Amino acid sequence: MSEPVRLRSLLRDWISVVRSPAPAYNEAPAPSGLSIWDPIHLGVDEYGRPVRVTLAYRNALLAGEPGAGKSVGLNCIVGHAALATDCGLWLFDGKLVELGLWRTCAERFVGPDLDDAIQALGDLQTEMDRRYDLLDTERRRKITPDDAAHGVAPVVVVLDEVAYYSATVGTKSQRESFSVAVRDLVARGRAAGIIVVAATQRPSSDIIPTSLRDLFGYRWAFRCTTDSSSDIVLGAGWATRGHTAAAIAPEDKGVGLLLAEGGEPRRIKSAYLSDEQVYALADHAAALRARDAA
Numbered sequence: 001m002s003e004p005v006r007l008r009s010l011l012r013d014w015i016s017v018v019r020s021p022a023p024a025y026n027e028a029p030a031p032s033g034l035s036i037w038d039p040i041h042l043g044v045d046e047y048g049r050p051v052r053v054t055l056a057y058r059n060a061l062l063a064g065e066p067g068a069g070k071s072v073g074l075n076c077i078v079g080h081a082a083l084a085t086d087c088g089l090w091l092f093d094g095k096l097v098e099l100g101l102w103r104t105c106a107e108r109f110v111g112p113d114l115d116d117a118i119q120a121l122g123d124l125q126t127e128m129d130r131r132y133d134l135l136d137t138e139r140r141r142k143i144t145p146d147d148a149a150h151g152v153a154p155v156v157v158v159l160d161e162v163a164y165y166s167a168t169v170g171t172k173s174q175r176e177s178f179s180v181a182v183r184d185l186v187a188r189g190r191a192a193g194i195i196v197v198a199a200t201q202r203p204s205s206d207i208i209p210t211s212l213r214d215l216f217g218y219r220w221a222f223r224c225t226t227d228s229s230s231d232i233v234l235g236a237g238w239a240t241r242g243h244t245a246a247a248i249a250p251e252d253k254g255v256g257l258l259l260a261e262g263g264e265p266r267r268i269k270s271a272y273l274s275d276e277q278v279y280a281l282a283d284h285a286a287a288l289r290a291r292d293a294a
């Protein structure tokens with residue numbers, strides 16, 4: 001298209017937008033503006049460039065020593081997922097106070113009760129199997145944004161302090177049931193639209209065994225105490241290649257190494273949301289979700 005014609009057509013489009021009456025709030029709800037299929041803003045890299053990742057068909061692991069900035073990083077993901085009304089949000093928080101701020105946006109919120117957590121994971125497994133049956137019947141491999149029209153939307157499952165459920169409370173057999181269910185969801189959930197985001201302040205091999213860690217497409221290592229705990233999060237060998245979260249200074253809160261499938265770890269600083277901002281976003285997201293559900 002030649003330049004004057006392109007400009008004329010842009011102007012025409014613009015005028016038609018300006019002239020069209022503004023939709024009344026209750027008649028034509030505007031979309032929230034965010035979608036779980038869109039990239040999620042996590043923060044900035046060392047050059048100040050924005051770092052964004054697409055969570056659909058992926059899982060994410062966040063780990064680092066206490067106070068390193070995991071919860072702040074997690075809030076970036078949960079905030080996007082909450083505002084994206086085209087996904088379900090299931091939150092697991094043994095401490096209640098981390099993800100509790102987002103409770104009003106959650107389709108399901110699980111607190112410290114391990115039996116509740118196991119039950120909720122079981123329900124997710126049932127939903128996952130139902131979706132695979134559906135895909136099998138329709139000879140398809142994975143769910144897509146079009147499935148929303150049939151009520152099949154991605155579900156973002158956030159587990160904050162996964163070690164609380166898998167290694168701290170309950171009996172050995174309960175903890176085992178929890179871990180087996182998490183592994184199953186992380187291993188099989190992606191194509192069915194079940195996205196697992198797990199966080200832990202215990203980057204050790206009993207909490208993040210290699211076979212589980214390798215199933216996470218995104219690994220975000222906040223400051224760790226040793227090279228080996230950094231490698232447990234990112235993968236063996238990264239520390240010797242110069243990528244270790246043990247090199248992050250203790251005062252560099254919110255800084256972590258992000259490994260995205262197939263790449264090299266990048267040093268990034270997460271975006272920061274204060275508690276007041278989280279509450280404001282959570283209220284807004286809850287209102288959008290309630291409006292969409294009505």
Ligand SMILES: Nc1ncnc2c1ncn2[C@@H]1O[C@H](COP(=O)(O)OP(=O)(O)OP(=O)(O)O)[C@@H](O)[C@H]1O
Nearest residue numbers: 065066067068069070071072201253254270271272
């Ligand atoms: N991106 C950031 N920018 C500025 N400050 C940050 C950032 N991330 C974290 N902090 C600071 O570090 C503190 C600890 O962060 P956060 O609560 O996320 O740590 P954590 O790793 O989740 O700790 P814990 O494992 O004990 O829950 C925050 O209260 C905040 O003051």
